[in-house]
Amino acid sequence: MSSRGSWAAILVIYAAGVAAAAQLGKLSALLPPMQHDLGLDLTVAALLVSLLEIGGATLGLFAGVVISRVGARRALLAGLMLMAIAAAGMAATSAVAGLFLWRIVEAAAYLAVAVAAPTLTIxxxxxAQRATALALWSTFFPVGFAVGSILAGLGVEAAPWRWVLLGSAGLTALLLLPAWHLPTPPEAAPRRAAKGGAHPLRAPVGAWLMAVGFACYTVFEVGLLAVMPAYFTSQRGVSASMAGLITGAAAFAAVLGGLAAAWWMRRDRPLGGFMAFGVVVPALLLFAVFTPLGGTWFWPAVAAMLLNAISGTVPAVVFARLPDTVGPGGDMATANGLLAQGGASGSLLGPPLLAAAASHWGWPAAAGAGLVASALCLLLLALAQRGHDGVAAVSRR
Known part of the structure; x- marks a missing residue:
């Protein structure tokens, strides 16, 4: 592949990101049979799902520095290899502790791909290609979650969950060959450590507010997607494959929200009310998903898809407004790392939080937990959207 302007290379990088995000969706779909075979509590099982984000939650700010030292292409290859090995390891172990250890390895691999892939794409x-390529990259998580959830849900109907994990390892390993032939442009080559590195804690107050607000958003969003298969199988009586299909379709619906946000921003429309709509309406719709009322699975599934389509507008607005919180001449790399760590932290906390609420107080309580997270998200993002000057004025008081 050529070093510049190769759409084949861009698509291989995107496929690596989709494969990384699929590791979250696959385990969400496999939770019901894994719980049955291993006797896992719902909260423990949900924590196993969310552990994929532990690397970003703890090391997201600094991962870019490490990858700049080893090179983006090498980091991408290492991430794909570790993902394949971890999936095979999870399939082979019978101990719950072993599952958690392999999931932590998978978390490190996910972080490597998630940080290296956009660097290599740029x-x-x-x-001329960069805007379109990065717009494509921004959809990797919902698309990957959907692919993982749907394929794992279908696979577990035909084979034991351990064989599904082995299949996941094989599909990930297949990406190593085209990834090996990716170019290494000078911008993605290994670099020496720079003197006088940036201090992450010195990021502007607005960037911190936006990062914590985004964490609250991912608590709601990822928590919902992680527990949906368990809800639809236990409360609505659907099969594991149907629950995976519903969850995957709901995750993919978020892409529509991102496209709608891009259209809205291109027309230079006000973002305050638009963002509030994207946060408040999904929080209310969550009660239509986790409803105590009986009946068919259809309407809760429709509510989940509509909810995700609307909430998909939030990440697009957050990424678009982040430069405003940093201000002219600010350190965008530090702010982006901070935002990534906020999103990963929320993704780590969301599944066990919603699962714990459902286990102790029933499924409507999970909707209540999502509502609280959404209210905090709206408050923090509204404060951050005051912009660099407004936040600075608040911080000086």
Whole structure:
């Protein structure tokens, strides 16, 4: 593949990101049979799902520095290899502790791919391709979650969950060959450590507010997607494959929200009310998903898809407004790392939080937990949207 302007290379990088995000969706779909075979509590099982985000939650700010030292292409290859090994390891172990250890390895692999892939995309794309390539990259998580959830849900109907994990390992390993032939442009090559590195804690107050607000958003969003298969199988009586299909479709619906947000922002419309709509309406719809009323699975599934389509507008607005919180001449790399760590932290906390609420007080309590997270998200993002000057004024008081 050529070093510049290769759409084949851009698509291989995107496929690596989709494969990484699929590791979250696959385990969400496999939770019901894994719980049955291993006797896992719902909260423990949900924590196993969310552990994929532990690397980003603890090391997201600094992962970019490490990857700049080893090179983005090498980091991508290492991440794919570790993901394949971890999936095979989870399939082979019978101990719950072993599952958690392999999931932590998978978390490190996910972080490597999630940080290296956009870096490599920027380096490979030409200036004319870059906006389209990064717009494509921004959809990797919902698409990957949907692919993982749907394929794992279908697979577990035909084979034991351990064989599904082995299949996941094989599919991930297949990406190593095209990834091996990816170019290494100068911007993505290994670099020496720079003197006088940035201090993450010195990021502007607005960037911190936006990162914590985004964490609250991912508590709601990822928590919902992680527990949906368990809800639809236990409360609505659907099969594991149907629960995976519903969850995957709901995750993929978020892509529509991102496209709608891009259209809205291109028309230079006000973002305050638009963002509030994207936070408040999904929080209310969550009560239509986790409803105590009996009946068919259809309407809760429709509510889940509509909810995700609307809430998909939030990440697009957050990424678009982040430069405003940093201000002219600010350190965007530090702010982006902070935002990534906020999103990963929320993704780590969301599944066990919603699962614990459902286990102790019933499924409507999970909707209540999501509502609280959404209220905090709206408050923090509204404060952050005051912009660099407004936040600075608040911080000086």
């Amino acid at each position: 380096a490979v794309a030409t200036p």
